[in-house]
Amino acid sequence: MDKKPIYVTSPSLPKLDDFIPYLKEIWENKWLTNNGAFHRQFEEALAEYLGVKYVSLFTNGMIALQVGLQALRITGEVITTPFTFVATTHSIHWNNCKPVFCDIEPETFTMDPDKVEALITPQTTALMPVHVYGNPCNHEKLQKIADTYGLKLFYDAAHVFGVKKEGVSVCNWGNLSMLSFHATKVFNTFEGGALVTNDENMKKRIDFLKNFGFADEVTVVAPGSNGKMDEFRSAFGLLQLKIVDGEIAKRQKVAQRYREMLKDVPGITMLYDLPGVRHNYAYFPIRINAEKYGMTRDELYNKLKSENIMSRRYFYPLCSDFPTYRGLPSAAASNLPVATRVAREILCLPMYAELTDEAIQKIVTLIYG
């Protein structure tokens, strides 16, 4: 047995030698953080790469979410999805707002727009959907609901770096989008994140809020936080931008191999590319129908683990099942039938640019037998 574990992900890294000149420049400038030269360059380069107007860099995605909610002045209730990483729900809680869980679509696992309106109350101020696994939400319908009811639309876009629909970055949608550059994401700066907006005043406000609320040396306009990205990671991000398209292309090949090799396994279903969408292959989720497959999701998870293959049960348990949130009326399983079932059946297989054919073959063989 191969002793070296195959993890669910492995970070893309540029060549170390290519990073040294950037480090030398930081050492020469002795400017480590607070909107330095690399920070400014990286914000501009990202806005251009993503095809958006303004990017505000953050030290991680969680703080970007918290600051985004502050910048939009969200209060009361926020309608969101339970099928996400806990940061989405926690950011609402940290802002003294109440998360209201909406069920997901069975095809894309994103928030089901047809179930949103029934959850709106006079306290609702925003929708916070997630482009989960890199699948774009049904934006047209969500924006229409937001417009009709006067709600803000704030996307957790942690999974959609580089994803486009009809040639347009999905980060252009809604009032704000949050990106995460955590080590496990398609594009990483070790830790990091960003808020994306097309509104110049909003960008300004966000930049005050991520720097303690300072508008200038002596003026503090809001109770801000500290979410600034430093020069080290801004420089690293600039370098990562040069390789990210190549990494996405390699991920696409991995996805194609899995799809080809797993297409005839009874009881196993996969997600496919959506029409008009440029995907980033951030994750490779499979859904296991225990009856047809002859084994439950957890049994398959444990079987792979016993062979040193670390798949992950993203997103199980649902956020609505954690102690902080399970008492909320919207957390009831009866309100979330699709999410409840998907959370029980989903398994994310190892997915990263450098995943070898040999490793894929090994994983697929175990799934077959």
Ligand SMILES: *Cc1c(COP(=O)(O)O)cnc(C)c1O
């Ligand atoms: C990773 C992630 C976050 C949090 O980002 P960090 O940069 O790790 O703080 C938020 N939401 C989702 C859906 C994520 O996957």
